[in-house]
Amino acid sequence: MSLLAIKNLTVEYPSRKSTFTAVRDVTLSVERGEILGLVGESGAGKSTIGTAVMGLLDAPGRVAGGEILIDGQDARSIANLRGARVSMIFQDPLTSLNPLYTVAQQLTETIRTHRRMTRAEAHDEAVSLLDQVGIADAETRITQYPHQFSGGMRQRVVIALALCSQPDLIIADEPTTALDVSVQAQILDLIRDLAVSRGVGVILVTHDMGVIAQTADRVAVMYHGALVEEGKTAQIIHDPQHPYTQSLLAAVPRGERKLDRFPSLTYQPDGAPAPQEMTLTDDWLRSKGKDENQGTGPLVQVRGLGMRFLTRNAILPKNRSYIDAVKDLNFDINRGEVLGLVGESGSGKSTVARMIAGIHAPDTGSITFDGQDMAKIASSHERQALRRQIQMIFQDPYSSLNPRMRVRDIVAEPIHHNRLSETASETSRIVGDLLEVVGLGAAAGAKFPHEFSGGQRQRISIARALATRPRFLICDEPTSALDVSIQAQILNLLKDLRDALDLTILFISHDLPVVRQMCDRVAVMRNGQLCELAETEALFEAPRDPYTRELISLMPSL
The missing domain is CATH 3.40.50.300 (P-loop containing nucleotide triphosphate hydrolases)
Structure with missing residues (x-):
């Protein structure tokens, strides 16, 4: 029996006009002591699977089909699922931590909620966890607030928070995004050690194929909400079968030599338009002119x-x-x-x-x-x-x-503040052009x-x-x-x-x-x-x- 079994999972986000399907008929499993790498482009549905397993889908999101089983039991019926059985390391560390509480307060509260410990024992355990995730002088730093840490250090605190309850399954959503290579290696070693020594199952959601190659036992590749390929890591890395996986691997930046351009993703499904390189076409951006930059030194x-x-x-x-x-x-x-x-x-x-x-x-x-x-x-x-x-x-x-x-007001704010346009229609045109330049499209301006x-x-x-x-x-x-x-x-x-x-x-x-x-x-x-x-x-x-x-x-x- 698998630690986690996801069978024909479909997740939808209904609206007044239509229903968006974020995950479509996905079947996955994770065994005890196994690390499953979940990869794909932004918006492919990777994080949605993790939040569905945790029962944290934001309304109006819903599980429209399929089932999620933990040790053969429906995840929705497990009272202590979140924290005790399953922990999640979120992509954004700042929004995962309470800015009003010290790191010590947040860690010890979580430890004492899920494990029988005195306050002193919980404090010692929290210091030990910070030390394990690579925070120097943990005894001093634990008394500080999240804003007193760098982005990478906050991510390490979030990882320590996920380990507090000694869970059976960890869903790591981009856990090394903000970390340098030395700390990344340390965190990945820690995740591997948890899988081997404690039998913890791990879903590693990441876009870093180098991390996947060095860490995961198996890899599942997602594209637009669907699972397109799954297999052993070595097979996926060295002999991918699906054209999308082949294209994804070809686009990984290489560290052994320098190229003039970053390689782009070349995969396109049948009937879809070919992907376009974003180019600078906005005359307003160019109109600054190069004369301002003339100078010496x-x-x-x-x-x-x-x-x-x-x-x-x-x-x-x-x-x-x-x-x-x-x-x-x-x-x-x-x-x-x-x-x-x-x-x-x-x-x-x-x-x-x-x-x-x-x-x-x-x-x-x-x-x-x-x-x-x-x-x-x-x-x-x-x-x-x-x-x-x-x-x-x-x-x-x-x-x-x-x-x-x-979004249109966010982008327009510096234009208004610096009086770079004369009319509202000119501002609207500039904002639309900027959103086109960065590949979102002018219509994205109406969203939050x-x-x-x-x-x-x-x-x-x-x-x-x-x-x-x-x-x-x-x-x-x-x-x-x-x-x-x-x-x-x-x-x-x-x-x-x-x-x-x-x-x-x-x-x-x-x-x-x-x-x-x-x-x-x-x-x-x-x-x-x-x-x-x-x-x-x-x-x-x-x-x-x-x-x-x-x-x-x-x-x-x-």
Whole structure:
């Protein structure tokens, strides 16, 4: 008897005009101690299967057919199903954690709900779990709130939360999306150890085929809600039978060499139009002109940059404690260049990005943009003009979009704020063009963010960032939530934007194959400091720093 048996599952989302079928007649099983990889493009129905198993489908979603069995028992009849028997690691760590409670409160509450422990025992278990998922100084960090952690560290907290109840089945929905390769390897080792030593069944939902190749025992491939192929991992990776699976594997970015363009998904079902590369056709974006970017020297200069965060407050200064997020950082970003910034979670990458964007003020050092020291700009008009030229695409698309605003209003907001259009009809045309550029279509403007998948929400974020026609774009993990086909489209689009608009890009990512394809130079950070800065090919072929060599050796590979 299988730990999990899904038989002819169909999930529908009815509306007034039609019914959308998210999952269509899917049959799957997971044995104890087995890791099943569930792959496919964004919107294929992977996460829907996980939420259906957990009984967490949002209304009006419903299971319209089939059955879900846990150890032969109907999942809907199991009283302690969620948490005790089945745990889920969600794709978005920030929305999975309560911002009003410390990590200790959230972990110990979950542990004591499902296991008989005293408060002290639960606290010790929570510290042990944080240590297992790779959070240094767990005894101190457990007393902090979710907002005090980086995106990757929050994901590790969510993983620890899922392990609190010692479940029989873990549904891991993109569990390593926000993690660097070193921590990713550690988390995947932990998942494999749970499967082998405790007999835990795992459904690993991911778009990272390298992770699947190194972790999963079996692979199920989904396309538009249907299961198109299933088999042993080695067979699926090396001898795929379905044309879609073949196309999906061909689109995976390679880490061993650099290409001019990211390979696109070529599969098309019978009668469907051929997939189109997204191209820059919007004259409004081009109309900024290249004259603004004419100049000499680097566009961005960072000198002696430092930032520290207060971790424990006290009346007396000597009793306060701090963490140095960034220490004495120096680098330049040349005009028209894509500079990659890599390093483990918590190394200070996002803090650097926020300081350059003007969200955080540095404690030490200076940031110069096009010859202007950003800290010395006194005029509010000049500051606004500068901010219009620097835009940021955040790591977490859902929390960076207002859930109460329609997409067209989200994209139009920076246009209104910066007075870049004169009439409402002109604004509407610009917003429609931007949504077309990022591959969503103008009709998407009428919807709300929750109606889109994670990858589609990231495209909304990109459209909003382009709305001010910036000169400098900061991309903080812009493709971490995207499957390989959409990732290729987005990254090829960013390359086109750079060429057409003389755009300069700071590209932050933990996906080293993507960094190799995307960037002209790469800077490696660790513990807030710069380890190495070199031309991309030189860094990948002959890294000088031991930490850089370690990162490259841990790259997942097919």
